[in-house]
Amino acid sequence: MERKLTRFSFDNRSICSIILSMTDKDAFDFIVIGGGVVGSAIARELARYDARIAVIEKNPDVVDETSGRNSGVIHGGFAYDTGSLKARFCVEGNRMMDSLASELSVPFRRTGKVLVGNTEEDRKSLERTMEQGAANGASGLRMIDGRELHEIVPAVLGSFALLSSSSGIIDPFLLTIHLAENAAANGVHYYLSHKVMSIRKEKDGHIVDTDKGSFRTRWVINSAGLGAKDVSEMLGFSSYRVIGSKGNYLVLDKTMGALLPLPVYPVPSNTYMGIHVTPTIDGNVTVGPDASPTMDFSYYGVPQEKIELLENSAGDLWPHIHRKNLIRTFSGILPKLVDENGAIQDFRIEIDDRIDSRAVNLIGIESPGLTSCVPIARHVVSLIAERETLRDSSSFNPCHPRPIRFSELSEEEKDDLIRKDLAWGRIVCSCEMVSEREILDAIANPLGVRTMTGIKYRTRSMMGLCQSGFCQMRIEQLLERSGLDADEVEYMYPGSWVVKGKVRA
């Protein structure tokens, strides 16, 4: 299957003249704009049917925005208004997560989580949350006293808690990547680093113009996350108000993960979970997020005062937050749909026949988007199925093979692999014990991602204590060996060059 496009060079005026999928035979049935966790889930659900599907993603990878910048928590579904799509899809998504994670070979653990309270007011609020959860169909909710709370998390600061035993933690990178790679394995074309510039309506569908050429498609599905408002306007929908909610995080080293068996949250509001501490599936701890409104959807800077705010407020929940264990900071932005008063709205997922009967518009897909990705995707498919018949594909395979992680194998398995292929015995990242074979396999990923962070998110290399100090040079060299020039190796976003050529010719 040809997935890599020939690069065209042209100026803006000629964009419209190049149609990459020119004839009707080549046209797509569905183009999904945005390859994040929801876009890739939609593409994968559509791949169950006999159709030509493409995903257009402006970033060089599928986890470069909100899908890769979050807490990695699978939510229980109790925190959302009863009757909302957020509540419904979150509960559904939570229930199916064991089977989804197993199909896609994504590390997932139903750790449960606690929402910790101290005052009578907290107790009332948590009891209301529990009732709302019951009404939403969330399972496994109960109040626990201080004794039980401290048995679960000895160090936590709090008098009682609401325990949600169905909540869990997942690898948000691999969930998104494996959804995308499974979609691709089932015939979905991924066009990465393609930014949609305009959408033209035609009699039988659309022409989607990108900065690298145009595509003809019958359906357009706008799942552009932070960019969804812009795409929505290109499709002719009236203006929605979308504001960014930016959250900053701290990452603590793995010695801390051992002290935190499950996520610890404060008492939530209906629109914000509060600054929490969360073990990651790999044994680190994330602290955050705060939430401040922003209209700059590409600025991920973490300011000094937020670092201090996170340390202080999460320190009120869990006393193990120390500078010496800090290994990194990051931030993410949630696109929140708001009404004219600024009140945060439910997910909006719509087909409006008056505007475009072959466009599905998704707006305000924020938390719990990770938990809800597949239910959202199935809802999108059901909206499409109301308008045309979808024929089952005979060849859909929902399973993604489990990538081998050297560090997780038994001694015998390690020995066998090294004897078959020496690259298993060459450890590139010795903090996370990632072998050269894993790096090479990640470089050969089916989406064609060639960034340093693409390798990082797929293998955990560069995520350990040295934060790439010892291994990034070797990974850069392996990327060069795969065919990139030194100048072409990029860290993450366009322009993020790592080295500028050779010191000596």
Next chain:
Amino acid sequence: MERDAVIIGGGPAGLAAAVALHGKGIRSIILLEREASLGGILRQCIHDGFGIDRFKESLTGPEYASRLIHEAEERGIEYRTSTTVLSISSERVVTAAGADGMLHIHAKAVILAVGCRERDRGAIAIPGERPAGVFTAGTAQAYINLYNRLPCHEAVILGSGDIGLIMARRLTLEGVKVHGVFEIQDHPNGLERNTIQCLDDYSIPLYLRHTITDIHGSGRVEGVTVSKVDDRLVPIKGTEREYRCDSVILSVGLVPDNALALPLGLDVDGRTRGVSVDENLMTSIPGIFSAGNCLHVHDLADDAALEAERLASSAARWINGDLLDSCAIPVIPGCGIASIVPMRISGKSDVFFTMRPSCALRNAVLRVTAGGRTVWKKRISRALPQNMLSAEVPKESLSSVSGPLEVTLS
């Protein structure tokens, strides 16, 4: 397989330990190195100034390494490169992955000489965006000197540790514009000779009491904001200055590498951040020893190598079945001392103390006290936090000590 000694790490400490053990008559030695060649970080330190104590001449890092490698090879010491230790058990079984598959080595003595790592941006929580182009000085050095890749065109250096100073000069020599070295403390953190030879000689400005308060750029670094700090090291509002650059080079401290020590459950010292050792440089698990930068960060490769040679003396006795004296007397770094090695002594042997002063002092007295009584003292004409102090205290001074020993500098 079985060996008397397994040495982990082929840098100056590991190589010196191997050679010295051999000199003590130990023949069954294997040294494991994760890189493709021996030498450790010395390989990328192409500047000179190494070996003045040990070899009585100024060598480059690779020259220094090749002398040690030559000594090891001449003695026929067995080593494996491209071999990464995955774990050590408290029964002293070392498990490693290498080109021949998995190795399991049962050892009488395990010697940790794995070096240190650089603190990076996350460890000091530099605010701002996370573009490409923020490198630790050692990473930038490796790109240039080992991989022949130029990591930047225009750099700002944060921290005045030795590698940062060396890199200021190295980058300048390669045509990179270095805007300056910014140090949060009121004194440079590297050796005095490096401040002169790497900054002054190249007119690279050093700004004390300054730090980076913001990094700009979403793809590659586009610039930084630098601010002055007050006496509590807090940035002063209104003193911000912007620098355009495509790189931030960090030289903000080194931390002993405990990746193998922690899962093993070895006691870690809160001050050195390396493992806790007794006067034999033995850790809290019998038969497991540590020396060099993974024990505590040294100023000079020579010091790491000399420490490893001291380790070899006690490790050889251990391997030969001599009972090492039990070390029950704790050593406490008192006023004026930031950290000290060893952390426990027996009171029955001479002890070589290595310590880092916590502040600059002139005409100070280094004092060893027990129960308020001074048992040994020495005059120190000049003490600096960036220069490690050492002192050999004779057993006669320690024999009457039963309680904790306190070492002070005032």
